Amino acid sequence: MRHTSTETKAPTSVLSATITLFACNRQHIADHGESPTMQQIGAAVGMRSRASVHCRLGE
Numbered sequence: 713m714r715h716t717s718t719e720t721k722a723p724t725s726v727l728s729a730t731i732t733l734f735a736c737n738r739q740h741i742a743d744h745g746e747s748p749t750m751q752q753i754g755a756a757v758g759m760r761s762r763a764s765v766h767c768r769l770g771e
Contacts, residue, residue, distance in 0.1 A: 726768075732757050733768055 736756045740748040750762040759765050 729757070730768055733765070 733753060736753055737748060740746075740752065740756075748756070750765045753769075754760060754762055754765045757765075759768075
């Protein structure tokens, strides 16, 4: 069975975004000594919706 480019790209982009979110969290904790808010995480990675951030973090 052949995979199309969209089938192989989606998991990579989701994984990349998730890694970026967790890297943002680690950096914020290192800089400020506390976890960032959902709004701060979203702003750092260009996501407008706190619900989207929450969903991505839960994956």
